[in-house]
Amino acid sequence: MDHASTTAVRPEAVEAMTPFFYEKFGNPSSVYGYAMENKQALEQARAVLAESIHAKPEEIYFTSGGTEADNWALKGIAESCFKKGNHIITTKIEHHAILHTCNYLEQHGFKITYLGVDEMGLIRLEDLKAAIRSDTILISVMAANNEIGTLQPIKEIGKIAKEHGIYFHTDAVQAYPTQEIRVDELSVDLLSVSSHKINGPKGIGFLYIRTGVKIPPYIHGGAQEKNMRAGTENVPAIIGFAKAAELAMKTRKERTKKEKALRELMIDLVLKEIPYTRLNGSRKYRLPGNVNFSFQFVEGESVLIMLDMKNICVSTGSACAASSPEPSHVLKAIGLPDELAYGSLRLTLGEENTEEEVRYVVEQLKEIVGEMRKKMPGYERIRDYQQENNSLNQSGYQ
Numbered sequence: 001m002d003h004a005s006t007t008a009v010r011p012e013a014v015e016a017m018t019p020f021f022y023e024k025f026g027n028p029s030s031v032y033g034y035a036m037e038n039k040q041a042l043e044q045a046r047a048v049l050a051e052s053i054h055a056k057p058e059e060i061y062f063t064s065g066g067t068e069a070d071n072w073a074l075k076g077i078a079e080s081c082f083k084k085g086n087h088i089i090t091t092k093i094e095h096h097a098i099l100h101t102c103n104y105l106e107q108h109g110f111k112i113t114y115l116g117v118d119e120m121g122l123i124r125l126e127d128l129k130a131a132i133r134s135d136t137i138l139i140s141v142m143a144a145n146n147e148i149g150t151l152q153p154i155k156e157i158g159k160i161a162k163e164h165g166i167y168f169h170t171d172a173v174q175a176y177p178t179q180e181i182r183v184d185e186l187s188v189d190l191l192s193v194s195s196h197k198i199n200g201p202k203g204i205g206f207l208y209i210r211t212g213v214k215i216p217p218y219i220h221g222g223a224q225e226k227n228m229r230a231g232t233e234n235v236p237a238i239i240g241f242a243k244a245a246e247l248a249m250k251t252r253k254e255r256t257k258k259e260k261a262l263r264e265l266m267i268d269l270v271l272k273e274i275p276y277t278r279l280n281g282s283r284k285y286r287l288p289g290n291v292n293f294s295f296q297f298v299e300g301e302s303v304l305i306m307l308d309m310k311n312i313c314v315s316t317g318s319a320c321a322a323s324s325p326e327p328s329h330v331l332k333a334i335g336l337p338d339e340l341a342y343g344s345l346r347l348t349l350g351e352e353n354t355e356e357e358v359r360y361v362v363e364q365l366k367e368i369v370g371e372m373r374k375k376m377p378g379y380e381r382i383r384d385y386q387q388e389n390n391s392l393n394q395s396g397y398q
């Protein structure tokens, strides 16, 4: 129940990749016919991936994943637009691939506005408009949040960016598996995608760069990726990525429907069965497979460990932040007090999960949370006090 962290590679993708490890191991940059075949396969994969976001093949640049695509978009635009200005707008709930890149840019003289979000995790468009300055060069807002699943109004944000002549980047790593993306309709100029979140191999992703957007190369060396990202292409991974994306697009509607049904079942069961629990994020503007709860009077980390002993894999916050003792920056941004942020758990469902599994996990959760609360000194007194004062909004926000 941790599909937002990563997913298994589809057998069809493995099958498509396999010949490129031995029979077809040629370097796509070589001139002889044997390697030309690889070049063709590579370009075919690019076309499939371009089609998946309704872009042109020449606008797709392969990277080592979502993190590199995010780094390239931000540092690249910062460098190429420095003469125009040094102001960038993003949000407080971005993935660390964006936030830590922004911290880095701040150390190099850039000014960053971090937009706050409401209790559901949505930015306010008025805040965005108010933050725009004459020296703003880039707006970067994630399409879907990896912790609480909130879907941002990307089309509206794109429209505002376009009206002001500002480049717009979106980290679409989480949104890509289930949301239909049409780069023209969304008015995005740059968009990051990762393969391992859609049942493709790890270590591959792409950055979409709209034709005409001025951005410098990210890695210098050979002429690969039109001199923009040097280094011999990871052909097997690219082939596997394209196959996974092709199948993900074909199955998108059914997967979305199924994941959403499981999500709703889990939310309903947990809120009904486990008292003093809150759903974090929006119920409506939410990724189909994302569930995020705060359980009062317990630590999410301890619940995670107890679930792990039953071979149930979940997460608190994002995997990349799991070793940090700070509560999640996303939960803080939606206004949760530290106590509730520490008591949070993220469960992300995928197409292979079943209703039976969801029911089993809720049963285990109920037992673990119940046992832990019993052991907490003063739990009943605090509970009664809070009940009287009705201080917890049980169902969260709709």
Ligand SMILES: *Cc1c(COP(=O)(O)O)cnc(C)c1O
Pocket: 004, 005, 064, 065, 066, 067, 068, 070, 095, 097, 142, 144, 145, 146, 171, 173, 174, 194, 195, 196, 197, 203, 204, 205
């Ligand atoms: C997973 C993730 C990334 C990082 O992608 P990698 O391919 O693992 O580098 C970036 N942004 C979001 C929203 C993610 O969920």
